[in-house]
Amino acid sequence: MILELNHFSRRFAIGDIHGCLQTLRALVEDKIKLSKTDAIILLGDYIDRGQNSSGTLDYIIDLIDKGFNIFPLLGNHELDMLSANSQYDKDQLFNFYKLHFKSQDLLDIQIGILPKYKRFFESLPFFFETENFFFVHASFDFTKPNPFDYTAAMMTGRTCKNDMKFTSGRPIIHGHQPFYLSKIKEFVAKKSPCIALDNGCVYNKPHKIYDYRQLSNLLALNLDTYDLIIQPNIESIQ
Secondary structure (H helix, E strand, C coil): CECCCCCCCCEEEECCCCCCHHHHHHHHHHHHCCCCCCEEEECCCCCCCCCCHHHHHHHHHHHHHCCCEEEECCCHHHHHHHHHHHHCCHHHHHHHHHHHCCCHHHEECCCEECHHHHHHHHHCCCEEECCCCEEECCCCCCCCCCHHHCHHHHHHCCCCCCCHHHHCCCCEEECCCCCCHHHHHHHHHCCCCEEECCCCCCCCCCCCCCCHHHCCEEEEEECCCCCEEEEECCCCCC
């Protein structure tokens, strides 16, 4: 999807949120100080893992309804919920999300995903193309004849590579795969062909894979200045 951003005063991209509502609010309201002349691209994964999936979605939807320029992308967690909603019966769906993803607040035991969240998920594009950037949740598969039609990599690809033949030299801004803050700062400082913005905001306690002390920040990149805005997780321990 082509997106025109040039007429906005400031432009930002924000990485994976995963239900960290208070952290998102602090980033948007206190650090960015968002106005209606700005634009924010959200890179997907608003739900699951954190404690307030519904509150996070309500906040994003409310900003859009109030006339703020918020442009959300689809993440694999939103797509997974839509897929589960069509495949499981309602009891299975509710129990699955209660057990694994902490997103039962998006569900009704009788009907599955609550209609306003289902409509929101179904409205989300897989990627944005602007004059200066590409934005996607995970990556593009440039081995395909038309990588912009191949959505599997956009949702779940673990390695971002940038084929300049397809992107015309424009960087790819993505989330999905948590990177330590030092590595993300390196991507930004070098204006790398792929810039990751997922610092594992939700991981604010010891983890079996990640060193949480190098994670647990929600990040925004100022697309005009390449300033990285860092908001530490301020949720209670997950």
